[in-house]
Amino acid sequence: MRVLIAMMKHETNTFSPVPTDLTRFKNWAYYTGTDVLDQFGDTNTPTGAYIDHARKRGCEMVTPLATEAMPSGPVQRDVYEDMVETILAPIEAEPFDLALLDLHGAMVAEHEPDGEGCLLSRIRAIQPDLPIAVTLDLHCNLTQRMIDNCTMMIGFKTYPHVDMYEVGDQISKVMFRTLEGEVSPVMVWGNRPILAQTLCMGTADIPMSGLQDMTRKLEREGILAATFFGGFPMADIRDAGVSAVVVGDGNDAQARSACNRLLDAAWDDRTRFIYTGRPLDLAVSEAREHTEGPTLLLDHADNVGSGGTADVMEVIREVHNQNLENVAVGVVWDPVAVRMMQETGLGNRVSIELGGKTDMPSIGRLGEPWYVEGRVISLNDGRWTVEGPMYTGVEVSTGPTAVLDTGRMRIVVVSFHHEPWDTGIFSNNGIDPIQCRYLLLKSRIHYRAGFQPLARATICCDGHGVTTSRNDQLHYEALRRPIYPLDNNVHS
Numbered sequence: 001m002r003v004l005i006a007m008m009k010h011e012t013n014t015f016s017p018v019p020t021d022l023t024r025f026k027n028w029a030y031y032t033g034t035d036v037l038d039q040f041g042d043t044n045t046p047t048g049a050y051i052d053h054a055r056k057r058g059c060e061m062v063t064p065l066a067t068e069a070m071p072s073g074p075v076q077r078d079v080y081e082d083m084v085e086t087i088l089a090p091i092e093a094e095p096f097d098l099a100l101l102d103l104h105g106a107m108v109a110e111h112e113p114d115g116e117g118c119l120l121s122r123i124r125a126i127q128p129d130l131p132i133a134v135t136l137d138l139h140c141n142l143t144q145r146m147i148d149n150c151t152m153m154i155g156f157k158t159y160p161h162v163d164m165y166e167v168g169d170q171i172s173k174v175m176f177r178t179l180e181g182e183v184s185p186v187m188v189w190g191n192r193p194i195l196a197q198t199l200c201m202g203t204a205d206i207p208m209s210g211l212q213d214m215t216r217k218l219e220r221e222g223i224l225a226a227t228f229f230g231g232f233p234m235a236d237i238r239d240a241g242v243s244a245v246v247v248g249d250g251n252d253a254q255a256r257s258a259c260n261r262l263l264d265a266a267w268d269d270r271t272r273f274i275y276t277g278r279p280l281d282l283a284v285s286e287a288r289e290h291t292e293g294p295t296l297l298l299d300h301a302d303n304v305g306s307g308g309t310a311d312v313m314e315v316i317r318e319v320h321n322q323n324l325e326n327v328a329v330g331v332v333w334d335p336v337a338v339r340m341m342q343e344t345g346l347g348n349r350v351s352i353e354l355g356g357k358t359d360m361p362s363i364g365r366l367g368e369p370w371y372v373e374g375r376v377i378s379l380n381d382g383r384w385t386v387e388g389p390m391y392t393g394v395e396v397s398t399g400p401t402a403v404l405d406t407g408r409m410r411i412v413v414v415s416f417h418h419e420p421w422d423t424g425i426f427s428n429n430g431i432d433p434i435q436c437r438y439l440l441l442k443s444r445i446h447y448r449a450g451f452q453p454l455a456r457a458t459i460c461c462d463g464h465g466v467t468t469s470r471n472d473q474l475h476y477e478a479l480r481r482p483i484y485p486l487d488n489n490v491h492s
């Protein structure tokens, strides 16, 4: 059996000023041919599961591309087209028996708001009868075109996403059973006009915990795959928002009913998808009361994992001004500062304008560097392998990396954008996170994968940034209206 396995992933924040060029993909993951097997075999990813299933059955595997970039602005047109052409080329050359795809669901290219729907429709145009299974992120913004151009799909049930292998394994089993004539998948989907906030999508919290329990219960009752997507709200596209997709076994009505129950439950709980903030100085002064660490301080409006610039210094400066001690910061993006620290050398003191290199026109703010003095206490190449529960086994690169010690604060400064979801970001830079009183993380929910077990307390610190939870700061033009909570009198 000839099987195509491909990964093409990006969560596009259309408000982000960070460009998405080929380098951005190469900085995180860009592999072709047999390198895909070497890099993603034995990893906690859907592609890892696909490889295992194809190997177990002795399939001929063709792996034209496995690529992902950290979230950022729209993917450049030529980069998108090159990636799609790379995946299409072997299908054009010779038909396949099966395609197993590892996609995100919220990819927007400069010329195409539905990156996944476009890819899938182009595959189908070449080989209309090709069975296609797709895994998607929990932050997928689902479209009719994606549904129309695949055989079955499934999304992650966890946020942080620690079940990537599991969902790849599940959909592979269903797909191979289908090919053997054991099951007859029927796929139905729907959405509701809710623009849920990422900060309120943690699957340990209400309402996501209950919705994901419902999907698992449906699967125990015979549904082949049930998924509830929180969606990705930082995308000004028509279909952003919550949705659900249910793959039933031959019974369309049963799948439709299950899908509606999921969406109705989300609608009933819609107010729980919205975050209510408070002034930054109050949040940081509350942190001062926590004397036993580590206490986590979340700079969630500048979250790289949703397209943040990682160089907004507002929360860091407030923590400094309020004299919090024994703080480790993960991470500030500033390749210029890293170069200066390399030139200064290990153990020496340096004065720099840290961060604030990126303007954010979508929210009307200019980058504001923070003038700071400190000692360089670590320099390295930023390469390490994840040992924690999310992306286990994947090699990470933060590019040339340095640590600045200001006395009260140790700041990890990186050259490639990186969301701190794993403690390796500190331990590989000479900082033991358990010994810190405060860990200031530019993260929203993914930090829980690595840091929740260490945390004595967690405090949301509302700074500015392009991953803000303040809807009044974002200007939507393409999004379908009316939608909750942006409009009044929205009906399901």
Ligand SMILES: [Zn+2]
Residues within 6 Å of the ligand: 137, 138, 139, 161
């Ligand atoms: Zn996600």
